[in-house]
Amino acid sequence: MLEKKYNPLPGFGLTMGYTIFYLSALVLIPIAALFFKTFELSWPEFWKLVTEERAVAAYKLTFGAAGIAAVINAVMGTLLAWVLVRYDFPGKRFIDALVDFPFALPTAVAGLTLANLFAANGWLGKLLVPMGIKGAFTPVAVVIALTFVGLPFAVRTLQPVLQNLERELEEAAATLGSSRLRTFCTILMPTLFPTIVTGFALAFARAVGEYGSIVFVSGNIPFKTEIAPYLIVIRLEQYDYHGATAIAAVLMIISFIILACINWLEVWSSRFNH
Amino acid sequence: MSIEIRNVSKKFGEVAAVNNVSFSVKDGELVALLGPSGGGKTTVLRMIGGLEVPTDGDIFIRGQRVNDIKVQKRNIGFVFQNYALFKNMTVFKNIAFGLKIKKWKRADIDARVAELLKLLDLQGLEKRYPHQLSGGQRQRIAIARALAPKPDVLLLDEPFGAVDAKIRQELRQWLVHLHHDLKVTTLFVTHDQEEAMEVSDRIVIFSKGNLEQIGTPREIYEQPANEFVARFVGVMNILELTVRNGLARINELEFPAHGLTEGQKMRIGFRPYAVQVSPDLTAYRHQAVLRHTYFLGIMLRLELVLPSGLILRSRISKEDYARMGLADGQKVSVQIRTYRILSKEEQLGDEVATTYETFPSLGEGI
Amino acid sequence: MAGAIKSRIAQRNVASRRGVEEPPLAKWTLIAIALVFTLVFLLLPLANVFAQALSKGASFYWQSLAEPDSWSAIRLTLLVAAISVPLNLVFGLAASWAIAKFEFRGKSILITLIDLPFAVSPVVSGLMFVLLFGLQGYLGHWLDARDIKIIFAVPGIVLATVFVTFPFVARELIPVMQATGAEQEQAAMTLGANGWQTFWHVTLPSVKWGLLYGVILCNARAMGEFGAVSVVSGHITGLTDTMPLRVEKLYNEYNAAGAFAVASLLALLALLTLAFKTYLEWRTQREYELAERAIDSENKPAPK
Numbered sequence: 001m002l003e004k005k006y007n008p009l010p011g012f013g014l015t016m017g018y019t020i021f022y023l024s025a026l027v028l029i030p031i032a033a034l035f036f037k038t039f040e041l042s043w044p045e046f047w048k049l050v051t052e053e054r055a056v057a058a059y060k061l062t063f064g065a066a067g068i069a070a071v072i073n074a075v076m077g078t079l080l081a082w083v084l085v086r087y088d089f090p091g092k093r094f095i096d097a098l099v100d101f102p103f104a105l106p107t108a109v110a111g112l113t114l115a116n117l118f119a120a121n122g123w124l125g126k127l128l129v130p131m132g133i134k135g136a137f138t139p140v141a142v143v144i145a146l147t148f149v150g151l152p153f154a155v156r157t158l159q160p161v162l163q164n165l166e167r168e169l170e171e172a173a174a175t176l177g178s179s180r181l182r183t184f185c186t187i188l189m190p191t192l193f194p195t196i197v198t199g200f201a202l203a204f205a206r207a208v209g210e211y212g213s214i215v216f217v218s219g220n221i222p223f224k225t226e227i228a229p230y231l232i233v234i235r236l237e238q239y240d241y242h243g244a245t246a247i248a249a250v251l252m253i254i255s256f257i258i259l260a261c262i263n264w265l266e267v268w269s270s271r272f273n274h
Numbered sequence: 275m276s277i278e279i280r281n282v283s284k285k286f287g288e289v290a291a292v293n294n295v296s297f298s299v300k301d302g303e304l305v306a307l308l309g310p311s312g313g314g315k316t317t318v319l320r321m322i323g324g325l326e327v328p329t330d331g332d333i334f335i336r337g338q339r340v341n342d343i344k345v346q347k348r349n350i351g352f353v354f355q356n357y358a359l360f361k362n363m364t365v366f367k368n369i370a371f372g373l374k375i376k377k378w379k380r381a382d383i384d385a386r387v388a389e390l391l392k393l394l395d396l397q398g399l400e401k402r403y404p405h406q407l408s409g410g411q412r413q414r415i416a417i418a419r420a421l422a423p424k425p426d427v428l429l430l431d432e433p434f435g436a437v438d439a440k441i442r443q444e445l446r447q448w449l450v451h452l453h454h455d456l457k458v459t460t461l462f463v464t465h466d467q468e469e470a471m472e473v474s475d476r477i478v479i480f481s482k483g484n485l486e487q488i489g490t491p492r493e494i495y496e497q498p499a500n501e502f503v504a505r506f507v508g509v510m511n512i513l514e515l516t517v518r519n520g521l522a523r524i525n526e527l528e529f530p531a532h533g534l535t536e537g538q539k540m541r542i543g544f545r546p547y548a549v550q551v552s553p554d555l556t557a558y559r560h561q562a563v564l565r566h567t568y569f570l571g572i573m574l575r576l577e578l579v580l581p582s583g584l585i586l587r588s589r590i591s592k593e594d595y596a597r598m599g600l601a602d603g604q605k606v607s608v609q610i611r612t613y614r615i616l617s618k619e620e621q622l623g624d625e626v627a628t629t630y631e632t633f634p635s636l637g638e639g640i
Numbered sequence: 641m642a643g644a645i646k647s648r649i650a651q652r653n654v655a656s657r658r659g660v661e662e663p664p665l666a667k668w669t670l671i672a673i674a675l676v677f678t679l680v681f682l683l684l685p686l687a688n689v690f691a692q693a694l695s696k697g698a699s700f701y702w703q704s705l706a707e708p709d710s711w712s713a714i715r716l717t718l719l720v721a722a723i724s725v726p727l728n729l730v731f732g733l734a735a736s737w738a739i740a741k742f743e744f745r746g747k748s749i750l751i752t753l754i755d756l757p758f759a760v761s762p763v764v765s766g767l768m769f770v771l772l773f774g775l776q777g778y779l780g781h782w783l784d785a786r787d788i789k790i791i792f793a794v795p796g797i798v799l800a801t802v803f804v805t806f807p808f809v810a811r812e813l814i815p816v817m818q819a820t821g822a823e824q825e826q827a828a829m830t831l832g833a834n835g836w837q838t839f840w841h842v843t844l845p846s847v848k849w850g851l852l853y854g855v856i857l858c859n860a861r862a863m864g865e866f867g868a869v870s871v872v873s874g875h876i877t878g879l880t881d882t883m884p885l886r887v888e889k890l891y892n893e894y895n896a897a898g899a900f901a902v903a904s905l906l907a908l909l910a911l912l913t914l915a916f917k918t919y920l921e922w923r924t925q926r927e928y929e930l931a932e933r934a935i936d937s938e939n940k941p942a943p944k
Contacts, residue, residue, distance in 0.1 A: 106864025
């Protein structure tokens with residue numbers, strides 16, 4: 001039917017009104033407050049605050065580590081999603097459930113246990129530290145923690161797409177004589193790529209804002225293992241509200257840009273798949 | 275009058291879904307709203323039910339104007355296209371829902387539900403959930419649920435749309451019997467002309483928001499009000515004729531000019547049964563080749579090609595086909611027994627040219 | 641999530657081997673990598689939490705939990721979750737009703753705005769409330785003059801928690817409500833039910849699993865939130881320390897086993913959340929399969 005349905009259901013005014021009120025009071029006004037605070041600064045002041053040496057070092061670590069973690073997640077996430085969707089093996093359900101574990105685990109606990117695992121006397125540290133891999137209080141630790149918290153995003157984004165993928169595509173390629181590897185590279189990868197990028201972006205966005213786990217694993221050494229959110233906390237503890245707000249505004253704007261990219265990617269890849 | 279629609283229009287933004295429609299339904303009647311998708315028939319049904327608000331015009335149920343009466347207070351039973359059974363409730367609770375809302379007593383509810391389950395052959399399914407039922411069972415439960423609070427009118431939106439062909443046939447018969455037993459005024463929407471013909475007392479035909487014709491199945495079939503109805507209900511041969519040398523012609527066929535002058539155009543239509551066929555090449559005036567035979571149960575449809583390439587469709591019974599010894603590729607002679615003028619160039623109104631002598635049995639390959 | 645479940649079932653219906661599989665060696669190598677990675681990277685940290693928590697024996701473990709400051713952190717965490725989860729639950733119901741059952745302009749913008757808190761770093765979320773309600777914030781003086789404490793007090797912790805868990809219920813409910821459509825509600829209305837009866841008897845039961853799912857996720861995050869709460873709490877031991885903050889404090893006091901003891905409770909919460917989530921998915925999948933089977937049996941003639 002082309003006829004648009006009129007809706008006799010009641011309650012639109014009430015629920016919509018409440019939604020707008022609650023959204024404004026708890027989300028929009030606080031976000032606006034942050035930007036108002038930023039606007040109290042002149043442009044040179046703002047620029048000086050966000051480009052001071054310590055802040056730049058923090059951005060570099062935050063975005064660098066988040067980027068590396070997201071790449072690792074894109075690769076491992078694709079592998080995990082593939083294995084979980086395509087193969088049957090003992091313990092599959094358990095592994096599938098376990099993938100959500102970083103999502104359900106409070107970040108503080110994740111940081112605590114990872115710091116302990118990779119410390120010199122921890123279960124993994126005992127093996128790795130003698131080999132020269134220091135997984136605690138180093139930039140490597142930051143990457144490890146960010147990979148941990150971002151993993152579910154990469155896997156869970158790709159999994160449904162992989163499940164809905166028509167097997168006929170691969171079968172068609174096989175009947176045309178394409179080898180499995182070739183099919184994977186020329187047929188599957190191009191189809192899955194937009195989704196893998198979406199998963200990458202989601203893991204990246206999560207990693208950029210991460211705080212709880214990093215506090216425990218990184219050691220928070222200025223210029224070395226200090227991430228941007230931690231610097232905000234430091235500025236706040238020094239009652240430097242403008243300094244904190246300026247860095248927060250940078251983080252927020254970058255988060256919004258990533259969000260916009262993700263939305264665009266989803267539109268783009270859904271157009272691809274239908 | 276059980277339902278009366280007076281000058282009702284409905285606009286969705288700029289789009290007019292229903293244009294100034296008026297008709298009425300008598301007490302106890304079974305009426306079909308028939309038309310192609312997007313014709314406005316569902317909108318009309320939903321306006322009667324109170325699920326849409328008319329932009330203009332009045333709706334009466336049992337003499338009372340209901341425009342401003344909320345859906346809850348109209349005392350109608352509505353059966354949705356996809357049934358809209360409450361998924362989280364058992365069959366019993368689904369049927370009892372309307373009675374509980376109306377605060378019936380527990381014992382009365384039990385009795386009424388039992389009565390309906392018996393009436394609709396659903397005994398033993400009380401404790402099932404909708405997802406444990408077949409499509410046909412869901413359909414009947416939706417009807418039972420709508421009937422439970424004893425509505426003044428029963429409204430069904432494409433009631434057989436969501437079940438497969440074989441069950442659809444059974445359900446149609448069943449709806450006729452149910453209506454016969456209960457005598458509740460029933461209005462149903464369908465896009466299937468065969469279904470409307472078979473089930474209903476009267477048919478209201480919609481197209482593009484306009485009411486095209488209202489009448490009994492026989493009236494609709496025999497005296498279509500216009501070309502749309504003629505084409506929509508049953509198969510119709512339609513020819514566009516031009517007047518030359520005093521006769522209206524197309525290729526080798528000639529018809530009276532009906533008062534038209536040279537060069538004017540006229541459209542005529544005739545049902546397949548009006549095309550007579552004989553294996554005796556001298557029996558009728560025109561020669562044709564039987565190109566293909568379509569089997570439609572006890573009736574057969576013949577596709578006949580005239581020497582000029584013009585195609586006519588005819589319909590005869592299996593017995594006649596066998597008696598005449600017809601076969602694909604055979605040469606035959608044909609004639610057009612009766613026809614209707616659908617439109618003339620200077621006056622696009624419709625008029626009856628001849629009346630049909632015989633009315634074929636309905637339901638088989640109309 | 642509902643989509644993921646559906647497609648998982650669709651996948652299962654497709655024969656898994658149709659001559660287009662990788663060679664066994666490649667297949668088992670991939671499985672081995674996946675297994676080793678998840679076990680080392682996901683299971684080991686989990687096991688480590690409980691191992692460390694119990695490293696000084698069970699009695700030390702119970703002592704750590706029963707310690708007054710830890711006990712008050714546990715109570716505060718429960719209190720904060722008990723306030724913020726119902727708030728977001730009511731919001732989620734209202735928002736999904738408006739969004740899923742009605743058509744209006746700007747719907748997609750509204751959905752994006754609801755998702756916004758997910759895009760904001762937890763620390764920044766906390767900072768925003770400090771800027772609003774802190775002593776130097778926009779409303780600071782007004783609140784101070786009336787002796788209302790929000791920042792460095794429980795209300796601030798609740799606000800920050802509500803913010804970071806804001807979208808959970810709504811984003812689970814919207815697709816579920818959209819999928820059920822408005823027809824069941826309309827059917828209830830033709831049978832005489834008013835708006836409240838319709839919501840209570842028809843809408844709520846049909847979305848209950850999605851609702852529960854959203855509430856579980858919302859609760860897990862509410863109890864586990866660290867960054868946002870850390871900024872607004874003020875870390876007053878025994879007063880404004882939630883469990884995650886208590887973990888940090890014990891850790892900084894070099895009481896690792898104590899920190900792990902409190903952390904083990906949070907890890908347990910995560911495990912329960914996962915178990916519940918898996919159960920819900922299994923349930924939804926089963927219901928879906930039953931529905932599929934019923935559709936298959938439609939071809940059988942209805943009993944006369």
